[in-house]
Amino acid sequence: MDQRGVRSAECLVSPPRKQRRVACEGAPRSARAVTLIELLAAVALMGLLLALVLPRLANSSVWRTEGDAAAKEVASTMRLARQLAVDHGADCPSGYLLVAGATSYRTQNAGTRVYGPQQYLPDGWKFERSDYTVWFDAYGGVIAWTGSASAQWAIYKNAERWLIRFDPSTGYTWHEKG
Numbered sequence: 001m002d003q004r005g006v007r008s009a010e011c012l013v014s015p016p017r018k019q020r021r022v023a024c025e026g027a028p029r030s031a032r033a034v035t036l037i038e039l040l041a042a043v044a045l046m047g048l049l050l051a052l053v054l055p056r057l058a059n060s061s062v063w064r065t066e067g068d069a070a071a072k073e074v075a076s077t078m079r080l081a082r083q084l085a086v087d088h089g090a091d092c093p094s095g096y097l098l099v100a101g102a103t104s105y106r107t108q109n110a111g112t113r114v115y116g117p118q119q120y121l122p123d124g125w126k127f128e129r130s131d132y133t134v135w136f137d138a139y140g141g142v143i144a145w146t147g148s149a150s151a152q153w154a155i156y157k158n159a160e161r162w163l164i165r166f167d168p169s170t171g172y173t174w175h176e177k178g
Contacts, residue, residue: 070125070155071162071175074105077119078164081107082136082171089138100132100153110135121155128154134166142168154178 078098084107085096094110103126107116121127132147145151145168153164163178 065160066122067125067155067157067160067162068175068177070121071164073119074100074121074153074155075164075173075175077105077107078134078166078173081134082140082173084109085136085138086140093138095135095137095143097136098132098134100127100130100147102126102130105132124157125155126157128156128161136171140171142166142171 081096081098085092088096088109092109092111097108097110099106099108104118104120105127106118108114129147132145132153134145134153135143137143142151145166147153151166151168155162155164161178162175164173164175166173
């Protein structure tokens with residue numbers, strides 16, 4: 001305390017052998033430690049932000065597996081074959097096909113039998129059957145398919161399996177874990 005009986009804002013120092021500082025009431029905020037409540041509030045806020053961000057990342061390509069990417073690529077090529085059939089319906093009324101072998105697939109013009117570029121599944125991935133074919137008409141519908149009793153294809157590697165499904169009446173295509 002000073003002469004008027006008022007405490008000073010300086011911190012007291014313990015005896016030199018301990019060399020420890022003690023915070024006093026008038027010390028600035030930066031000199032004091034973080035309280036448990038402040039720490040818990042910061043952790044709760046970080047948890048809330050993670051809870052909001054992680055579901056969005058789950059659908060992002062950051063978390064995509066190799067099988068998901070391969071199935072998505074096959075489904076995308078199937079949509080391309082359907083789009084080619086619709087776009088070139090006047091020139092090629094017989095439609096377009098998507099043909100698959102054991103590890104590769106490609107589009108094909110059903111009338112002229114001209115093939116698109118050969119595309120391959122990633123290493124180790126295979127089609128469940130090597131005789132898959134889907135034939136799209138000029139309206140985008142499926143004329144016929146082979147290799148499966150249901151309207152789906154399957155790719156696999158070890159125990160992981162993905163399905164490429166299509167609606168025969170509309171030609172709508174999607175992929176899902178199988």
